[in-house]
Amino acid sequence: MKLKKLTLAVLAGTTLLAGASVAQAAEVEVLHYWTSGGEAKSVAELKKMMEAKGVAWKDFAVAGGAGENAMTALKARVIAGSAPTAALIKGPSIQEWGNEGVLANIDAAAAEGKWDASLPPMLANIMKYKGHYVAAPVNVHRVNWLWVNPEVLKKSGAKVPTNFAEFFDAADKIKKAGYVAIAHGGQPWQDATVFESVALGVGGADFYKKAIVQLDQASLTGPTMIKTFDTLAKIKTYIDKDSAGRDWNLATAMVINGKAGMQFMGDWAKGEFTAAGKQPGKDFLCVAAPGTEKSFTFNVDSLTMFAVKGADAQKAQLTLAGAVMSPEFQEVFNLNKGSIPARAGVSRAKFDSCALKSMDDMDASSKAGSFVPSFAHGMAIDSAKAGAIQDVIAKFMNSNMTSQAAVQALAKAAKTK
Incomplete structure (x- = not known):
């Protein structure tokens, strides 16, 4: 990231904001792309909660679902002081901002709220920089879902698959019955979403961690990864010809x-x-x-806290x-978002059967050690390597x-600086 490398032009364009945007007493300013x-309903609830505690809410919403626009605005603001x-901010990006020396220590809030006891250990670690909490998670999305229309399966004489042999048997029957077997949008992040679920299903959680999180070269080029690409090649044959550029919701x-x-897609x-x-x-x-029944690929939204000046501003931040x-x-946030709470101890009464399964499977x-970060959604590796790997998959x-050429390209992409 190295903020100092950003151009003076960006700095010049934002200095006007500097004086106007310093946090006032008992006010919080939150940059987000909800x-x-x-999502907007959820933010309104948080604003209401803060105002009930005597803290004013200053909304800094930047449109754009993947957050690129928001990150550009954030860099400009940090440079401008x-x-x-x-x-x-989520995943490894929290550590990148920590390295810049601009984050706030919120251990006091974590101690009061007993976060260590309420969060899965892997999740708690992602929220910390050098052992101190700097971010608060708002949710957990499960990525490794398969969404199924039971009526289409029934009309095709197919059954719900639990492994790839059953999956391809169902796909064959659906295709023969005149339906599209696999709904897919041909965009790089969607390709990566399918890829990571296939890698997890073919190789299991330990393989996934070695290959996709640790980027172990032997795992990236070995027979299990070749089998992953072979499986992906077969999946391609069940996607309709109009999938290029299709948005996920379509x-x-x-x-x-x-x-x-x-459809392979996360719980959104x-x-x-x-x-x-x-x-x-x-x-x-x-x-x-x-x-992947016994595994869980997660994507977590979190509010990362930046160093603010003044006792009132710091108290409002906590x-x-x-x-x-x-x-x-x-x-309330997760009922609106389709995800599940990050913390334990939230009432399950209003959540539907998919959310309840997600909660049980996360736990x-x-x-079991099979709760793993989603690479396709920015949780596993730094953005440069993730982008290079996504390009190979696309x-x-x-x-x-060929699968052989793909694993060689994958191994090379994993070395991207």
Whole structure:
């Protein structure tokens, strides 16, 4: 990241903001990109909670679902010496900001809220920089879901798959019955989402950690990774010819409308089903991607806290961190977002069957050592390496590249600086 390398032009364009944006007493300014309907509702709830505690809320919303625009705005603000109280940042990027020396220590809020006892250890570590809490998690998304239209399966004479042999058997039957077997959007991040679930299903959690998190060269080029690409090549044959550039929610709509049987996608897809008035377990099924029943790939949104000046501003920041991790906010945010609470002890009463399965599987996989970070969603490795690996997967999905050539390219991409 190295903020000092950003151009003086960016600095010149933002100095005007510096004087105006210094946090006032008992005020928090939060930079985020939660701008869709359910997300905006959740932010409004957090604002209400903060105002009830006597803390004013200054919203700094930057549109753009993947957050690139928000990160550009954040870098400019930090350079200008006027960092917001908190920003929506996740995964290894938290460590990158920590290395810049611009984050706040929020151990006091974590101690008061007993975060260490409430969070899975792997999640707690991601929220810390050099052993100190600097970020508060708001949710956990499970990425390794397969969304299924049971009516399409029934009409095709297929059954819900639990492994890849059953998956391809179901895909064959769905295709023969005249439906699209696998709804997919041909965008690099969607290709990467399918790839990581396939790698986990083919090789298991230990292989996933060695190959995709630790980037072990032998694992990246070995027979298990070749088998992963062979499986991916077969999956390609069940995707319709119009998938190029299709947005993920349009692929989900194909499953909702009975045009397609199955889709690999994270639990944000559930929001599309529920918005269409569909009931989990009846109109659609959420099952673990083939072979991944005992594992859980996670994507976590978190508010990372930036160093602020003044006792009032620091106190307001700790209040914000505590509110984010409160059971009340974790419940309302995740009911709106389709994800599940990051912390333990939140009432399960209002959550649907997919969310309850996700909660149980997070708990079990955390204890079993199979709770693993999603590479496709910025949780596992630094952005340069993730981007290079994603490019290899996209090339494989859109060409006649062999599995052998793909693993060699993958190994090379893993060395990207």
